[in-house]
Amino acid sequence: MTMDADKKQTLTVSSIRNINVANIMQSILRDKTKTRSELAKENHISVMTVKHIVDDLIANDILVEKVCEGNDVGRKPKALQINEKYGNIVCINLTSVDEISFLIYDIYEVQKEEQTLEFDTGRSYRENLLRAVDMIKEKLAAMHTVTVGVAVFVPSAYYEDVDLVNYDLIADFKELHIRQLFTDAFGISNILILHDVVPAAWSEYESMDSESDSQFYFYCGHGVGGFFIHRGTAVMGRN
DSSP states (O other): OOHHHHHHHHHHHHHHHHHHHHHHHHHHHHHSOBOHHHHHHHHTOOHHHHHHHHHHHHHTTSEEEEEOSSOOSSSOOEEEEEOTTEEEEEEEEOOOSSEEEEEEEETTSOEEEEEEEEOOTTSOHHHHHHHHHHHHHHHHHHHTOEEEEEEEEESSOEETTTTEEOOTTSGGGGGOOHHHHHHHHHSOSOEEEEETHHHHHHHHHHTSOTTOOEEEEEEESSSEEEEEEETTEEEOTTO
């Protein structure tokens, strides 16, 4: 077997494992607790596969396993749940020219905090942004949970290779490396930068009549943007 074939096989095995990990976590997020056998049945994988993944997640302090109550006969099953210290997700809206707003959710999609910071006109955009970051960090410190991700909504195209947003209406965006700023501020790498039409389009699509299979979302405000979703898949670029 060639080195390229070895690499391809390794990537395939890794991808399958990542999918299984994601599915197991989603199952527990939906129901709060699950047994290993329930996870295997629900995700159509073997109990041994579940064991390997779950053991790793327990070893990394992400999952905990507790004995189920209320079963007086025989061996009591153990239920898996996510460690109470996990977690929260921060959503930051940078699409306005005069304010920054943010929301904080727990991992079960329950909103915990919402706030808007109006700009101090005597400060630069970057300075106002850092003020907002400090405010968010204060809120997070009071929650005593781990931040597992940050989503940042920007008002124009984001170029990942240079970590910059192309937006003329806010001059400071031209030199603002968004991902690096939030990675440094929150100490995590799970930072998602989204054009603001993307979450807006998905929200509209998910609220549509179930018989509709596609939607083109068009926005016209401080700028112009659009996003096309067809049968639950984003259609972008040359497609």
